[in-house]
Amino acid sequence: MSDLKTVGTTVPRKDAMEKVTGAAEFIEDRYMGPMLYAKMKKSTVAHGKIVRIDTDKAEKHPGVKAVLTGKDYPNMIGLYLIDRTFLAVDKVRFWGEPVAVVAATSEKAAAEAVELIEVEYEELPGVFDPREGIKPDAPIIHENLGNYEIVPIFYPKPGTNIANHFKIRKGDIEEGFDQADHVLEKEYYVPQMQHVPIETHKAAVQWSPDGKLTVWSTAQSPNVVRQLLAKSLDIPMHKIRVISSYIGGGFGCKAGASIEGLLVPIAQKYPGHIIRIVFDREEDMQGTFTRQALFSKLRTGFTKDGRITALQYEMIWDGGAYTEYGVNIVRAAGYSSTGAYDIPNVKTDSYCVYTNNSIGGPVRGFGMCEMQWGIERQIEEVAKHLNMDPLEVRLKNGMKRGSTTASGQVVHDVDYEKCLKLVADKIGWGKQESGKDGKLRGKGIAGLVKCPAQPSNAASSAIIRINEDGTAHVMVGATEMGQGMLTAISQIASEALHIPVDKIDIKVPDTDFTPYEWQSVGSRITYTCGTSVKRAAEDALGQIYCIAANLLEVPQEDLSYDGKKVYSNKDPNIKATIREIADSCKKCTGEGIAGPIIGRGSFVPTNMTNLDPETGQGNPGLFYCFGATGVEVEIDPETGVVEILQLASSIDAGKAINPQLATVQLHGGTIMGLSTALYEEVRFDKGIMLNRNFTDYKIATFDNVPHIDSFIVETPETNGPYGARGIGEQPMIGVAPAIANAVSDALGVEFNSFPLTPEKVWRALKDKK
């Protein structure tokens, strides 16, 4: 593969010029037509029956066109477990849940009218801790759980708050503990976090008189929005068009379908009008997916030489009020529950529990940050217990080619060892540095792994149109939320077609025109969409050869193509330019040959299987991406402030399609990990989210971000396009445990939860004394 021309090179982002000039169109920048503005009335209790909603005053308010309540619009929606309505019907399950929506001629009028809606609640006892919610006597949040439609790979327990119970039974857990010389058991906790993309959730809908629904959305997947709306509203798919714009950050919160359907009945009342909703920052914080909190218990059995023989993992997830998407995070964390380690005997129980906190859902890492926090902290404790080097324990148990995951899937194309050693070497592993002015220094390492969490048949497709002048349009359904999809996909097309990247056009999707893509989630697009684009390019190439063979009257096998022309291997003077092939499609006699050239390609995984319902054994991973994080910290014992002196991050990209963008993405994920490790925690008081803005919910900014040393490892993925695999989420996973391991190393105290705020660190140090 050394003769690659475009793949593996740094070309400028396709969206660069638009993004630095302010010309990039995000949804709110588009002029769509005559507009009505929507605002939500939100619940003021976390769990309660709706006794009365009075919308009279709101309806009479000047400028108001429509007021809609859940009773008017009880349609249900959900990706995996259909447990949600667009507006609360009869009861509310979290604080801030929409109970009514107003559309008016101005945002101001809509906001005023919302205040005029009167809602009376009968408060019900709430569940705010999943460990309470899982108990048999807990108040039930979804009485109809048994009647909800669900993808049959999830296991809810009707009559309880358990929305999914996922099990792993690998090997023989008893035997595994019998083989162990030592057993460690600890509890861990990871709180909720929020994605906080700088662009909040936004959507607009329009109903045309012929029954066509047009949706503009910040969603990460226009096709899933179309699919879920079609089902919920019983509209055929060709009558729903979902248009994407550039997305101002996703990180999982814009996966699935969320707010788009809220407005449809209003649009149907006012055909031709655009009904738009823009979440404000507070609504974005409390009304959209949060990362589910995790309470876990981890028990590890290991031999005196540091070999892990058994792992028992119990995870209790705070699914929040609705778990339509969250049930799959709980499943993914379950089937990956040994992290980056090959452990022969595993027993895992992963529970998704309804609570009256904000809705849990997908966040960068999809359960891996939370689950591998426990793994990577416990490995550290194992090493400490044995007085062994934690790096050695990781290397000894780390997955290698041919290892098996918790679900028994065999992993290929792995060089976890290299990822670990790169970061260890970079931070000077094994060399103790002493801090200045009484400050304490420590070093820490953590590993990571993640596969895309997707249905076993999640598909991608691509169309490539060759223009008359030999330039090309690549059409895909993947969205651009900053990850660099447009650029990477263009590079793959360029490589396969031998057409320069600047002669390839690619746009964000529009379901009426771009082919199917399941979702831009799970770090899967480079692999899945990339494969379909490569196949579409090969299909187009086949047509180019076929036309050239006819035109030149030379057999196809005797032809070569150099990106500009097709020529005879025997006589290079017998040639046709790509322009002639793409445009004329005719012989010198005037007879047509074939064309225009339209390449098509699709991809659906063939290496994934269902999992056994009792043992969780099977192949859930399309590919596995490994990496590692290394950190050196310095702590001020007077204040508890953790300063990051060194931060090294490695990821095995298989093949970096664009090394610069891969590095930027690696940095971005590492920084998000750093931010959650030190600062981020959503705080609730009986379901009321307390920190709903950037002052109270602090994320890392310039001051907090040190230089990052990054390493892109390239162990080719056998079936990935040009050996590539996705890396978008992974760099985040190892950061929190690596920092905690480093702080632990410095202070000699354990941390079983993060963020490592100055207060937490200071208290831990004080308690030690």
Add this chain to the structure above:
Amino acid sequence: MSDKIKIKFTVNGDSEEREAVVGETLLKFIRDELNLTGTKSGCEIGECGACTVLLDGKPVNSCLVLAVELDGKELLTIEGLSKNGELDRLQQAFIDHAAFQCGYCTPGMIMAARSLLERNPNPNDSEINKALSGNLCRCGAYQEIRDAVKDSASK
């Protein structure tokens, strides 16, 4: 229904005379009245910096300034940086260093950095950190932005 006041100002070098609604923010005025949608809204309470523009050369969160305050002032938005299709060197440096991912914070980030470079033509890392700490980038392009600002300064 709303009170309006006539204001005179220059925007990206052009003189303008418009009516501004009393109580409306400069951010809303820029986006809805001037149709300059490069300036972004991220929080509307001055926490994220996405709406940063230069008012008489100084960076402001346009969500915290009233439209009527524009009267008699010079406004520079992201659209005013490139001239005749030529990018400002800072914009080019952002491209060269891939100093953004989603691009939503980028206009505000570039305006804040532009202002820094005018005050301090050769900022070091800590000066950049201080000047830009009010501009949040959730994609985490901070390292690349620092590099872009320094690179642009050195040219």
